[in-house]
Amino acid sequence: MSQARFDVVGIGNAIVDVLSQAQPDFLTRHKLAPGSMTLIDNAQADALYSQMGPGMEMSGGSAANTMAGIASLGGRGAYIGKVKNDELGKVFRHDLTAAGVAFDTTALADGPSTARCLIFVTPDAQRTMTTYLGACVELGPGDIDAKVVADSKVTYLEGYLWDPPQAKEAFRKAIKIAHDAKRKVALSLSDAFCVGRYRAEFLDLLNGGVDILFANETEIMSLFEVDDFDAAVPLIRHRCEVAVLTRSAKGAMVVAGDKTHMVNAAPLGKVVDTTGAGDLYAAGFLFGYTQGYDHATSGRIGSIAAGEVISHFGARPETALAELIKRHL
Amino acid sequence: MSQARFDVVGIGNAIVDVLSQAQPDFLTRHKLAPGSMTLIDNAQADALYSQMGPGMEMSGGSAANTMAGIASLGGRGAYIGKVKNDELGKVFRHDLTAAGVAFDTTALADGPSTARCLIFVTPDAQRTMTTYLGACVELGPGDIDAKVVADSKVTYLEGYLWDPPQAKEAFRKAIKIAHDAKRKVALSLSDAFCVGRYRAEFLDLLNGGVDILFANETEIMSLFEVDDFDAAVPLIRHRCEVAVLTRSAKGAMVVAGDKTHMVNAAPLGKVVDTTGAGDLYAAGFLFGYTQGYDHATSGRIGSIAAGEVISHFGARPETALAELIKRHL
Numbered sequence: 001m002s003q004a005r006f007d008v009v010g011i012g013n014a015i016v017d018v019l020s021q022a023q024p025d026f027l028t029r030h031k032l033a034p035g036s037m038t039l040i041d042n043a044q045a046d047a048l049y050s051q052m053g054p055g056m057e058m059s060g061g062s063a064a065n066t067m068a069g070i071a072s073l074g075g076r077g078a079y080i081g082k083v084k085n086d087e088l089g090k091v092f093r094h095d096l097t098a099a100g101v102a103f104d105t106t107a108l109a110d111g112p113s114t115a116r117c118l119i120f121v122t123p124d125a126q127r128t129m130t131t132y133l134g135a136c137v138e139l140g141p142g143d144i145d146a147k148v149v150a151d152s153k154v155t156y157l158e159g160y161l162w163d164p165p166q167a168k169e170a171f172r173k174a175i176k177i178a179h180d181a182k183r184k185v186a187l188s189l190s191d192a193f194c195v196g197r198y199r200a201e202f203l204d205l206l207n208g209g210v211d212i213l214f215a216n217e218t219e220i221m222s223l224f225e226v227d228d229f230d231a232a233v234p235l236i237r238h239r240c241e242v243a244v245l246t247r248s249a250k251g252a253m254v255v256a257g258d259k260t261h262m263v264n265a266a267p268l269g270k271v272v273d274t275t276g277a278g279d280l281y282a283a284g285f286l287f288g289y290t291q292g293y294d295h296a297t298s299g300r301i302g303s304i305a306a307g308e309v310i311s312h313f314g315a316r317p318e319t320a321l322a323e324l325i326k327r328h329l
Numbered sequence: 330m331s332q333a334r335f336d337v338v339g340i341g342n343a344i345v346d347v348l349s350q351a352q353p354d355f356l357t358r359h360k361l362a363p364g365s366m367t368l369i370d371n372a373q374a375d376a377l378y379s380q381m382g383p384g385m386e387m388s389g390g391s392a393a394n395t396m397a398g399i400a401s402l403g404g405r406g407a408y409i410g411k412v413k414n415d416e417l418g419k420v421f422r423h424d425l426t427a428a429g430v431a432f433d434t435t436a437l438a439d440g441p442s443t444a445r446c447l448i449f450v451t452p453d454a455q456r457t458m459t460t461y462l463g464a465c466v467e468l469g470p471g472d473i474d475a476k477v478v479a480d481s482k483v484t485y486l487e488g489y490l491w492d493p494p495q496a497k498e499a500f501r502k503a504i505k506i507a508h509d510a511k512r513k514v515a516l517s518l519s520d521a522f523c524v525g526r527y528r529a530e531f532l533d534l535l536n537g538g539v540d541i542l543f544a545n546e547t548e549i550m551s552l553f554e555v556d557d558f559d560a561a562v563p564l565i566r567h568r569c570e571v572a573v574l575t576r577s578a579k580g581a582m583v584v585a586g587d588k589t590h591m592v593n594a595a596p597l598g599k600v601v602d603t604t605g606a607g608d609l610y611a612a613g614f615l616f617g618y619t620q621g622y623d624h625a626t627s628g629r630i631g632s633i634a635a636g637e638v639i640s641h642f643g644a645r646p647e648t649a650l651a652e653l654i655k656r657h658l
Contacts, residue, residue: 021647054397054424056643057386068383087416087442095383113416208583313384318350 002153002182006102007075007290009152011144011174013136013167014081014105015115016088019127019275019313020055024121027128034038034122037129037191039163039274045132048118057088058314059095060117062158062190065276066314067128069283069305071100072168072321075290078102078148080174082139084277089114089135099316105143119275121161128277131314133164141173142167149174150181154212155289156282158189175209184241186212189219196222209240212289214282220245233260242295244302245263247279248274249302263299266307266328276315280305284321297329304328331511335431336619340473342465342489342496343410343434344444345417348456348642349384351449356457362501363451366458366520368492374461377447386417387643388424388540389446389518390485391487394605394644398612398634400429401650404619407431407477409503411468418443418464428645434472437464439502446451448604454639456604462493469495470502478503479510482619483541485611488519491527504538513570515541517611518548526552538569541618543611549574562589571624573631575610577603578634583614583624584588592628595636595657605644609634613650626658633657 004259027034030048040048059068061081070077079096083089085107092114096103115134139161149155155178161167178185187202187210189195195202202223206213213236217229220243224235229247233255236243242256254261284305288298305321312318335616356363359377368378374647382405387527388397390410408425416437420649421443442462448456468490468607471574484507486598490496508515516531524531531552535542542565545550549561549572558576562584571585613634617627634650641647 049423052423052427054388054427054645055420057420059383091384091386094378094381098381098383316383 004153005076006078006148006152008067008070008137008154008156008286009078009080009148010063010067010160011170012061012157012158013115013133013164014064014092015061015117015131015136016081016092017060017117017119017275017315018055018171019058019119019121019273020053022053022122024122025058026084027118029124032120032128032130033126034194035126037131040130040132042112042132043269045116045118045130055171055190056313057091058316059092059232060315063159063187064155065279065288066156066283068096068099068316069280069286070117071281071320073287073301073305073325075287075321080105080143080145082108082135082143083114084108084135085110086113087301088116088211089100104145109136111120111135111138120197121273121275121281122315125271127273137164139164139170141169144170144173144177146177149177150183152183154184154186155187156286159194159202162194163199175276178229182213184211185209186214186286188214189223191224192218195219195235199223206239209304213240213243214246214278215243216246216278231245242283244285244299246278253282253298254299256295259300261296263296263303266303269305270309271310271315274310276309279315280309280317300329301325332633333480333482333512334405335398335407335477335481337399337431337483337485337615338409338477339392339396339485340409340490340499341390341487342444342462342493343393343412344390344446344460345463346387346389346446346448346604346644347378347381347384348387348448348450348602349382350638351382352452355449356451361449361457363457364455365522366460367577369459369461371461374447374459374646375446377459379566380460381447385570386420387640387645389644390488391427391517394595394608395485395612395615396430396433397428397645398609398650399424399616402616402618402630402634403431403651407481409434409472409474409477410444410470411437411463411464413437413440415442417445429433433474437467442466447589453601454603456602461658466493467501468493470498473499473502473506475506475597478506478625479512479514483513483515483615485515487517487530488523488527490532491523491530493518507588513540514538515543515615517543517607518552521547523552524548528552535568542569542572543607544572545575545577545607560649573614573628575607581610581628583628585624590625590628592625592632595632597636600639602642605638606635608644609638609646629658630654
């Protein structure tokens, strides 16, 4: 892979997470599907927050979590996403730059506040998310820094970006810049419901737009509208350079050309909160990929990074992943 | 103890904590004494934050943590403290009320922002704190709700309240109201450096102002300017109804009249972050005290509550303490 200033640039919704423990009946009462991500407006967010237990605030956002993971692994990362210049926006910027990720997207001075994701963690360690997109809806093509994208080995896009209205234009612009510069484009399908909303467009992206696809079992089954994981695998094969299919405790399957690599999960102690598992798996895989490791090794790095993040509350690593890889790879 | 609407009302600095992991050389470089609390101004807070690693935001404040503990134990608590009506102020109010604590102090509309405490947790699980008091400096006698204080079995005051200029008047007003209503007053010495700043005034409070004193080893030694814990014990005996002296892993000593009770520490797994240990010890003891338990049992409840809070990041319980007490007492 040719030299570049950054290994990966992530583009996504810039969100501060508010995490709280909740009982399953809370989800039932508020009609939230366990494990899902639901979009809510500001008034709904206020109403739900008032019902929520005591929380902790931590920077989140799917692609931003992935970038924090890349940096923790020792990779060089950049991020493009929209916050407002408010208290939570400053927290988001601080946390990402303190993690070592370049983040220069201009903050909104006026308009909607920095996005919040209210996350309910149930005793089974599953997380259920409700997102107020706030300032994220203002992300547009003008925010795509062409120099950064052209100078990154991989441009990583989260499927959630399809939700805010202008972001998909930004998304397509980034793909064109990356491919014109002979770089790779990676996409995470983000969430089965998100796939349901944008299935046709995501399938269209697999016609040359995306080189590396990340999806979990329910997402890849939703994409191809099949109810069996094994039926989805042949449908994704040869649709992109590599498809990384994560399967929670069952590990992951890496599908590349005619080859299939099985990767074991790497739990590090008790599973406390699965928030960020997919994001960190992507971080590990992309770190390996951009360092020139083979797919099986890259998958193993993904498992270790995901194993760390599910061992504690929050969606970003608490331990230097570079050290963890040295010990466990 | 006569009936009351609340078991305990806590009065303190209303603070949102920003926790981050740090290496010991960070403390050296910034001239921060390990384990201490240093007051900083807004500019210093901004400068230090820019050097700090990625953080997580959680409501804190010594007495507020204690009140969250009281509520988690099943006690009835209220809180008096000053936030601004900004994003972090709303987070603070949400977290405390969601924990089940009555909190009706009017928020500042203008002026300094809600207080922040930058907390550096080193690999030895020790926490070192730097506090920007912000809105807390506006807490004054007018904020003391006489009805709440008169209707609480115990009024609990943190020594840190001596730092903001008007709060000590609020402090003295609360003591008078509580004692006029034949209620008890408890004081935490908060921090050895805080004792250094206000030693004479704290000693004066022991002339009838305070019924229950909480202090750790360094605080009680600082109060009496002795360099041996055993020398401090006879000096505090008979100066108040009960003195609760916490000694980290060595447990606690409860000194009441001629009696002395030794209480073991109750670690629950690995010690991750000692933030809130003293606050939760006080919560456990005051819960037992207001429920009519003897001093030894109250001390044991304190040990269990402190044991829970040091087993994870953050200064408030993550587990329902009432359940923990049922299992471990």
